[in-house]
Amino acid sequence: MKKIYVIHENDEWVVPLRIEFEKLNLPYEEWFLNKGTLELSQAPPEGVFYNRMSASSHTRDHRYAAEFTGAVLSWLEAHGRRVVNNSSALKLEVSKVAQYVSLNTFGIRTPKTIAAVGKEEIIKAAKEFQGDFITKHNRAGKGLGVQKFANIEALEKYVYGSDFEEPVDGITLIQQYIDSPSPFIVRNEFIGGKYYYSVQVNTSEGFQLCPADACQIGDAFCPVGESVTSKFTVLENFENPIFEKYQKFLAANGIEIAGIEMITDKEGQIYTYDINTNTNYNSEAERKAGVSGMGAIAKFLGEELGKLQ
Structure with a gap:
């Protein structure tokens, strides 16, 4: 029987959706992709596949859930399955750089942003901003890693201090603070x-x-x-x-x-x-x-x- 497959890595976030499926008597199955195996020679089941993978999955000790989901989505799409929020969507979910680049191509204004890898580069990039600015992780979720700074001295204290949060993909964004x-x-x-x-x-x-x-x-x-x-x-x-x-x-x-x-x-x-x-x-x-x-x-x-x- 064809059914709805929910791809995710956080049970708590799926609870409300389960309730709604039951109300509508819809057949569904959950694929919890924090780990697993994928037999590439086999064809996937028939149905609708809803991708709910999160950029913050690594904060729940599911470090490679997003990468594994990317592999699964490629497999599903190769077999022509109906995927809601496909592999292109996942690419933007795990990269704010990809988000901003695409948004700008559609004439959608984003804050001035510089991507930096390395602590010295973060400091260098911040010198390009006038007034307050923020740092954030390229791959984060829930606003994790967001810090606001009024000057370079405060940023240096953070970056070279014990409280600095290293992004999971190594990319820190320095961004214009919108007042x-x-x-x-x-x-x-x-x-x-x-x-x-x-x-x-x-x-x-x-x-x-x-x-x-x-x-x-x-x-x-x-x-x-x-x-x-x-x-x-x-x-x-x-x-x-x-x-x-x-x-x-x-x-x-x-x-x-x-x-x-x-x-x-x-x-x-x-x-x-x-x-x-x-x-x-x-x-x-x-x-x-x-x-x-x-x-x-x-x-x-x-x-x-x-x-x-």
Whole structure:
């Protein structure tokens, strides 16, 4: 029997999707790809394959999960299987450099960014910036490794100190700090390649902006009860002309399900700075707005499966 196959490496993030599959009585199977084997002479099963591999998989001791997933996706695509968020999407998930280069080709503004390998090169690159700047990992996820600096001296203390975080791929990004008039960014969710909704995220407590309930434990936002000030708020009737460019960008890169994060500076200029192809959703924010990202994903995957029957 044909079914939906969910490729991932984090059980907690798949829990809401399992619930939605059960509601729709959809047949599915999970492929947990933190390790395994792949027999290249065999053909893969029939079905719809949804890739939810994360750039942050290495932070959960799944160091080669993304690489193994890349091999599996190549195998699936060679056999003509229906893959949602294909190998091109995975390439952008694990490399912000690849994200920015592609975004720029579609006329989407990104912050000035320099990629550097080596501590001396990081310092050298930072001297190209005026005012505040940030560092981040090329392959990260959840905002891990993001640091803000006001000057070169502070950066040198960090880079040559014991707190320096070495990126898993060795590439550190030095990036223009976008000074927004309010402590918020907007994350735009796309499902089936089409705009679904936007959520405003409060950044006043830092840059780790993963919306999944599993990411919020210990935060000011409590996933099991009502909070005074939620970090995530779904925006009603939010529209922006940039969505048309986003949809073209997603289609060109084989990305059908994603969250695209943007920030607006004091002059009203929009900067796009991150693409999440294993996007998660916040249950409290969705409940208040009457929407369900995972519900929409399950419906979309079910429709794609129906096309194969």
